[in-house]
Amino acid sequence: MNPRIAFVAAPVLTFAYGVLRILDGLDGSRGPGLAWTTGHLAFIGALAFFAVTFREMRRLAGGGRVATGLAVAGHVGIAALIAQFAIDIVVGFRSADHAAMGVLFDQVQSVPGVQQVVYDFGPLLFFVAQIGLVLQLAVQRRVKAWTPVLVVADVMVPFVEKDLMPLGAACLLVSFLALARVSRASRAADGRHRVAEPAVPAAV
Structure with missing residues (x-):
C-alpha cells in the first residue's frame, strides 16, 4: 500500500468515527444501531492504515532499535484496539438497547485479562508508539517541531473530551500530511539513488 494514502486515510477515518460517535449520542445514549456499528468499522479501518503509517515512520527514522x-x-496497541472495537460491534449486534449492552460489556470485561489487555494497557501502546515515532523523526529533523505537537494534541483530546475527537483528527491530518510529504521525498530520493548506482559487472 502507498504510505501516503495511509497518512491521509488514518486521520480521515478517525474523524469519521468522531463525527459518527457524536451523532450516535444525540438521543442521549450510544449504541446499538447503525451509527454505532458504522463508526466502529470506520475506526477499525483507520487502525489498519495506522499500521502502515507506523511501518513507514519506522523506515523514515532509520529502522533502528x-x-x-x-x-x-x-502494532500490539492496534491489535488491542481492534479487539476492543470488534467486541463493541458484536455487543451492539447482540443487544436490543443500550442497557442490554451494559450487561454484555460487564460479562466480557469480567473475563480475566480482558480489561487489562484490551481496554487498559494494550491501547496505550498505540498512543505511545504514535508519539514516540513522530518525536524521533522531529529529533532527527525529518519533520518540523510542530508536527509532534499536533500528534500529541490528537492523542490527548479524547482523554479531555471524547466529543472533541474530530478536532483532534483534524490536527492529526495536518501532521500526517507533513509526514506524507516527507515519505514521498524520501522514496523519490531512494529511487534516484538506485538509478544512479553503477551497474555491477558480471563475473567472468
Missing part, C-alpha cells in the same frame, strides 16, 4: 521497538509496540 528504538524505532523498531516503537513500531512493534504500536
